[in-house]
Amino acid sequence: MNKFKFGKKIKKGFRLKHFLINSDERFKLGFIGIIVGVTSSLAAVGLTKGLGFFHHFFGQIENPLITIFLPAIGLLLTVILLKYVINDFGGHGLPEVIHSISLKGGIIKFRSAYSKLLGSLITISFGGSAGPEAPIVVSGAAIGSNVARLFRANEKIRIAVAGSGAAAAIASIFNAPIAGIIFTMEVIIGEWTPIFLLPIVIASVTGTEISRLLNGNQIQFSHELIKVNVNDIFLSVFLALVCAFFSILFIRTVRNSSKFMDKYFKNILIKALVGGLIIGLISLNIPYVKGEGYKFVQDIITGHFTNGLLFVLLIIVLKIVATSITLGAGGSGGVFAPSLVIGSSTGLFFYMAIRSLFPELAINEAALYALVGMAGVLSGTLNAPLTGMFLIIEISNGYDAILPLMLVSFLTSAIVKQFEPHSIYHYELVKKGHLHRPRTDxxxxxxxxxxxxxxxxxxxxxxxxxxxxxxxxxxxxxxxxxxxxxxxxxxxxxxxxxxxxxxxxxxxxxxxxxxxxxxxxxxxxxxxxxxxxxxxxxxxxxxxxxxxxxxxxxxxxxxxxxxxxxxxxxxxxxxxxxx
The missing domain is CATH 3.10.580.10 (CBS-domain)
Known part of the structure; x- marks a missing residue:
C-alpha cells in the first residue's frame, strides 16, 4: 500500500514537471520565480542565522592571542574547504555569475549554490573582513540556474531565473525587495526588459516575505525622523567628492592587494595564513574592522559611537585594508557590507569635519550623513547609483532623506566613473573580454x-x-x-x-x-x-x-x-x- 502511494506521488511529480516544461513561457517564469524566491531566501536566512550564532560564540573570547589567530584559522579553513574539498575556489563569486549570464546563457554549476555560503560563513565568523551578500547572491543565482535547467528552460529563461535568484538573495538579507530588483537589473543583468523583470520581481517579493516570516519585518538601520535643510543638500555635493575618493581607494586597494599577495605568496595556504594574521593584528586594536560590521554601522546611526575624527578616518582606511587582504588571501565574501561600513564611516567623518570647521552652521545630525555616505560609497564601488539609493532608503526607512541620497548616489557614481570606468565586479571581466551586455555589439x-x-x-x-x-x-x-x-x-x-x-x-x-x-x-x-x-x-x-x-x-x-x-x-x- 505504501509503495503504491509512493508510486502515485512520483507520477504526480513527473506530471508537474512535464506540465511546466510544456507550459506558457510567462507562467513558467512566474512559477520558477516563486520556487527560486523561497529557496534563495532560506539560504540567505540560514547564512545570517549561522553568522549570528558564531558571532555570539566567538564574541565571548577575550584572549588576545586567540583573537589574532582566529582570522588566520578561518582563512585556512576556507581555502582548504573550497580548494581541496569542494573544488570551487577563487574570488567572491559575483563576477562569475555576471560572466555566466553574459556569455554562458545563465548556466551556473550547482556546487556554487552552497560552496560560497559555507566559505563566507567560515571567513566572516572567524573575523575576516567581508560581506555575506555576494555569496548569498551566488547561491541564489546558482539555485535559479539549476531549477531552470531542471525544467529544461531555454537560454533567456535561464538568464532571467538566475537573475531572480540574485534578486531574492539581496531582498531577503536586507528586507529590501525593491533594492533586490534594482541591483539585479543594474549590476547583474544590465538591461531592463519585461522577460527579465517578471521572475525577478516575483522572486524578490517572495524572498522578502519568507525572510519576514522567519525574521520579522525589521528595519535594519532604524533612526529618528530626519528633517533635511538647505545646508544639508548643499553639503551633499562635497560629501559626494569624499565618498568618490574612498570608493576609488577601495576599488584599487582590493584589486592591487590581490595582485600583491599572488606575486609574493605562491602557496595559497601560506598566503591565507599571512593574510589572516595581518587581519588579526588589525582587529585586536581596532575591532570595528572585523566581520561584516553591521553592528558598528547601527552604532554610528544611533549615535552610540563617540570616538574622535582621526579615529574614524583610521577605521575607514583599516576597513579598506582588512577587506582587501581578506579577499586577496583567499577568503570568501563580498564588498557589499564593507562598502556600507566604509560609507557610514565616511559620512560620520565628513559630519565631524564640518562640525569642527563650522561649529555654528545649522546642519542635521550624524545619522543623515552616515546614511548618505553609505549610499555614496556603495554607488561608487558598484557603479550602481540606483542600487545605492534605494537600498539605503529601504534598510533605513529613509524616505525623508531621499534628496541628499539621490544627489550623493549619482554624483559619486559619476565622479568614480571618470577614474574607474568599470565597477569592482566588472573590471576583471572587461579586462578578459568576458562582459557583454544584452543587445551590445x-x-x-x-x-x-x-x-x-x-x-x-x-x-x-x-x-x-x-x-x-x-x-x-x-x-x-x-x-x-x-x-x-x-x-x-x-x-x-x-x-x-x-x-x-x-x-x-x-x-x-x-x-x-x-x-x-x-x-x-x-x-x-x-x-x-x-x-x-x-x-x-x-x-x-x-x-x-x-x-x-x-x-x-x-x-x-x-x-x-x-x-x-x-x-x-x-x-x-x-x-x-x-x-
Missing amino acids: GKILAEISPRELLEKDLSIVYPDILLSDLIPKIKKSNRNYFPVVDRESGNLLGMVYFNDIKDFIFDNTLINSILVEEVMHTDLTTISTSDSLTDIQKKFEQTNSWSLPVVENQKYKGLISKATMLDLYRKELKVQTEI
Missing part, C-alpha cells in the same frame, strides 16, 4: 561562433604552377582571390589576387613564364576559429580587408568574409531584439 558577436562563418568553397592553388594554369580556376570561381598552399604540408604560403595578375593574362609569354609564387602576397593577416568575433572584427578594421584566411597550426582551413559576418550579425540582432 560584444554580446551579439559573442553569440556567433567563427566556425559558423567559415567558407571553404575557395579554389586553392600551388606555388609552383604557372599563371596559365591558374586561368581555368579563375573562370570557374566566383572569387577574385586564391589561397596558395604547400603541396605536401598544406601550409598556407600566401594569397593571389586577380587584380594583381590581370595585366599578365593577355600576354601569352608572361602567363607561360611567371609562377604563382612570384605574384602571391605573403604578408598576410590570418585568423583562427579560436579567435573571438570581436578580435576578428578588429583585424578587419586594422587591415581594411573584406576577407581574411583562417589558419590553424599553419594549415589553411578556409576564409571568413566581412559580408558573411555582417549577415549573421543582423540575424542574431533580430533574435535578441525579440526577447
Whole structure:
C-alpha cells in the first residue's frame, strides 16, 4: 500500500514537471520565480542565522592571542574547504555569475549554490573582513540556474531565473525587495526588459516575505525622523567628492592587494595564513574592522559611537585594508557590507569635519550623513547609483532623506566613473573580454561562433604552377582571390589576387613564364576559429580587408568574409531584439 502511494506521488511529480516544461513561457517564469524566491531566501536566512550564532560564540573570547589567530584559522579553513574539498575556489563569486549570464546563457554549476555560503560563513565568523551578500547572491543565482535547467528552460529563461535568484538573495538579507530588483537589473543583468523583470520581481517579493516570516519585518538601520535643510543638500555635493575618493581607494586597494599577495605568496595556504594574521593584528586594536560590521554601522546611526575624527578616518582606511587582504588571501565574501561600513564611516567623518570647521552652521545630525555616505560609497564601488539609493532608503526607512541620497548616489557614481570606468565586479571581466551586455555589439558577436562563418568553397592553388594554369580556376570561381598552399604540408604560403595578375593574362609569354609564387602576397593577416568575433572584427578594421584566411597550426582551413559576418550579425540582432 505504501509503495503504491509512493508510486502515485512520483507520477504526480513527473506530471508537474512535464506540465511546466510544456507550459506558457510567462507562467513558467512566474512559477520558477516563486520556487527560486523561497529557496534563495532560506539560504540567505540560514547564512545570517549561522553568522549570528558564531558571532555570539566567538564574541565571548577575550584572549588576545586567540583573537589574532582566529582570522588566520578561518582563512585556512576556507581555502582548504573550497580548494581541496569542494573544488570551487577563487574570488567572491559575483563576477562569475555576471560572466555566466553574459556569455554562458545563465548556466551556473550547482556546487556554487552552497560552496560560497559555507566559505563566507567560515571567513566572516572567524573575523575576516567581508560581506555575506555576494555569496548569498551566488547561491541564489546558482539555485535559479539549476531549477531552470531542471525544467529544461531555454537560454533567456535561464538568464532571467538566475537573475531572480540574485534578486531574492539581496531582498531577503536586507528586507529590501525593491533594492533586490534594482541591483539585479543594474549590476547583474544590465538591461531592463519585461522577460527579465517578471521572475525577478516575483522572486524578490517572495524572498522578502519568507525572510519576514522567519525574521520579522525589521528595519535594519532604524533612526529618528530626519528633517533635511538647505545646508544639508548643499553639503551633499562635497560629501559626494569624499565618498568618490574612498570608493576609488577601495576599488584599487582590493584589486592591487590581490595582485600583491599572488606575486609574493605562491602557496595559497601560506598566503591565507599571512593574510589572516595581518587581519588579526588589525582587529585586536581596532575591532570595528572585523566581520561584516553591521553592528558598528547601527552604532554610528544611533549615535552610540563617540570616538574622535582621526579615529574614524583610521577605521575607514583599516576597513579598506582588512577587506582587501581578506579577499586577496583567499577568503570568501563580498564588498557589499564593507562598502556600507566604509560609507557610514565616511559620512560620520565628513559630519565631524564640518562640525569642527563650522561649529555654528545649522546642519542635521550624524545619522543623515552616515546614511548618505553609505549610499555614496556603495554607488561608487558598484557603479550602481540606483542600487545605492534605494537600498539605503529601504534598510533605513529613509524616505525623508531621499534628496541628499539621490544627489550623493549619482554624483559619486559619476565622479568614480571618470577614474574607474568599470565597477569592482566588472573590471576583471572587461579586462578578459568576458562582459557583454544584452543587445551590445560584444554580446551579439559573442553569440556567433567563427566556425559558423567559415567558407571553404575557395579554389586553392600551388606555388609552383604557372599563371596559365591558374586561368581555368579563375573562370570557374566566383572569387577574385586564391589561397596558395604547400603541396605536401598544406601550409598556407600566401594569397593571389586577380587584380594583381590581370595585366599578365593577355600576354601569352608572361602567363607561360611567371609562377604563382612570384605574384602571391605573403604578408598576410590570418585568423583562427579560436579567435573571438570581436578580435576578428578588429583585424578587419586594422587591415581594411573584406576577407581574411583562417589558419590553424599553419594549415589553411578556409576564409571568413566581412559580408558573411555582417549577415549573421543582423540575424542574431533580430533574435535578441525579440526577447
